Amino acid sequence: MLVPEPEIVGCVVRNANPAGCQARVAQQIAAVRQRGTFAAPRRVLILGSSSGFGLAARIQLAFGGGAATFGVAYERAPDAELTGSAGWHNQQAFDHFAESAGLQAQSRFADAFLPQTRQAVLAWIREQWGQVDLLVYSLASGVRVLDDGRRCRAVIKSLHNPLEGWGLDLAAEQLIRQQVMVAAEQEHRDTVTVMGGEPWQQWVLALQQAGLLAPGFHTLAFSYEGPALTHPWYRDGTLGAAKRHLQQTADALRMALRPLQGDARVVMCKALVTRASLVIPFLPVYLMLLMAVMKDKGLHEECPQQMARLFADQLYGPGAPRCDALGRWRLDEFELRPDVQHAVLARLSELTADNFRQLGDYAAMRSELLHQHGFMPIAG
Numbered sequence: 531m532l533v534p535e536p537e538i539v540g541c542v543v544r545n546a547n548p549a550g551c552q553a554r555v556a557q558q559i560a561a562v563r564q565r566g567t568f569a570a571p572r573r574v575l576i577l578g579s580s581s582g583f584g585l586a587a588r589i590q591l592a593f594g595g596g597a598a599t600f601g602v603a604y605e606r607a608p609d610a611e612l613t614g615s616a617g618w619h620n621q622q623a624f625d626h627f628a629e630s631a632g633l634q635a636q637s638r639f640a641d642a643f644l645p646q647t648r649q650a651v652l653a654w655i656r657e658q659w660g661q662v663d664l665l666v667y668s669l670a671s672g673v674r675v676l677d678d679g680r681r682c683r684a685v686i687k688s689l690h691n692p693l694e695g696w697g698l699d700l701a702a703e704q705l706i707r708q709q710v711m712v713a714a715e716q717e718h719r720d721t722v723t724v725m726g727g728e729p730w731q732q733w734v735l736a737l738q739q740a741g742l743l744a745p746g747f748h749t750l751a752f753s754y755e756g757p758a759l760t761h762p763w764y765r766d767g768t769l770g771a772a773k774r775h776l777q778q779t780a781d782a783l784r785m786a787l788r789p790l791q792g793d794a795r796v797v798m799c800k801a802l803v804t805r806a807s808l809v810i811p812f813l814p815v816y817l818m819l820l821m822a823v824m825k826d827k828g829l830h831e832e833c834p835q836q837m838a839r840l841f842a843d844q845l846y847g848p849g850a851p852r853c854d855a856l857g858r859w860r861l862d863e864f865e866l867r868p869d870v871q872h873a874v875l876a877r878l879s880e881l882t883a884d885n886f887r888q889l890g891d892y893a894a895m896r897s898e899l900l901h902q903h904g905f906m907p908i909a910g
């Protein structure tokens with residue numbers, strides 16, 4: 531079969547190579563199997579299961595922990611002209627490998643923000659599982675259609691001052707100057723509506739009201755805060771506001787789950803290459819510097835390694851999650867190490883449009899993104 535050429539616009543890869551996506555899922559499964567097994571919850575619902583953290587969590591829990599999984603993702607199917615999105619092929623590949631391994635796997639391509647998706651998934655759980663033990667909330671979206679039909683858009687803007695800094699154009703393979711504007715009040719609210727915790731809460735409460743939560747039910751959602759260098763454009767911007775709302779939601783859900791001896795947590799992850807992260811202004815440049823430094827120090831991780839630490843080592847393994855004073859679980863301790871941040875800052879202070887390939891791990895970042903879309907790494 532003809533392998534398509536990657537179509538890159540800015541930092542977005544618009545197509546996928548189906549065979550490469552399948553090979554990458556197979557590779558992730560093999561790595562999980564090699565690490566050995568652990569005792570995962572039996573029935574796991576994953577929202578945002580087709581790429582990034584959600585897919586890595588699903589592979590870890592199913593192939594490492596033997597869990598039956600239900601995955602919901604919103605992806606573009608292939609048609610006569612387009613290859614379909616990487617997530618579509620990843621999810622098909624997951625189903626195929628799970629079935630071959632005798633693992634129960636149910637997958638839907640549907641908009642998880644819509645009440646009808648929730649109702650359909652709840653009906654399936656009632657019929658097939660009776661209850662659910664763990665819900666992993668891993669949606670990353672720019673848009674949410676509300677129950678009344680209004681389309682809310684997330685924007686990535688500052689909450690305080692306009693910002694300017696280095697961005698990356700992967701298509702042109704150049705550093706560019708990027709500006710980030712201050713969000714209007716409505717844009718701020720809409721971003722929290724899309725990327726905050728409300729939809730997570732709706733799912734958990736709907737499951738609870740329907741009597742579908744197993745005793746000891748857990749739920750977790752992924753978050754980011756980052757080091758001081760990223761605060762002006764992440765923590766103190768619209769996405770940071772949405773993540774604060776996610777945190778408040780975790781606190782509220784923890785209370786609501788007490789009668790079941792349940793738990794709800796935000797998991798603070800490291801910054802890494804995914805479809806969602808590379809569209810954040812300034813982040814690709816920070817990421818390629820971070821990758822170079824963390825590789826130098828033997829600390830590099832992508833989604834599969836983060837999910838292995840969370841599930842196989844900590845939550846359902848010999849260790850325990852590292853919990854901070856706000857009750858958040860932390861997987862970002864290596865990124866935040868002072869020596870790592872010191873080295874990143876030193877490289878950033880010397881960065882120019884001519885030396886970015888030497889100071890950052892530009893080639894590996896580009897390869898990782900292409901690989902995530904089923905295209906083999908391109909030699910740097």
Ligand SMILES: NC(=O)c1ccc[n+]([C@@H]2O[C@H](COP(=O)([O-])OP(=O)(O)OC[C@H]3O[C@@H](n4cnc5c(N)ncnc54)[C@H](O)[C@@H]3O)[C@@H](O)[C@H]2O)c1
Nearest residue numbers: 578580582583603604642670671752754801802804806807
């Ligand atoms: N990538 C990072 O550096 C990073 C770091 C920390 C936390 N996070 C958080 O992790 C979470 C997952 O992000 P990711 O980077 O893995 O993103 P991703 O783009 O790789 O995955 C997003 C998933 O959400 C699904 N999705 C999007 N809209 C949907 C909808 N309407 N209905 C159903 N599914 C939908 C997609 O199909 C996909 O499976 C986000 O909350 C993100 O903020 C990411």
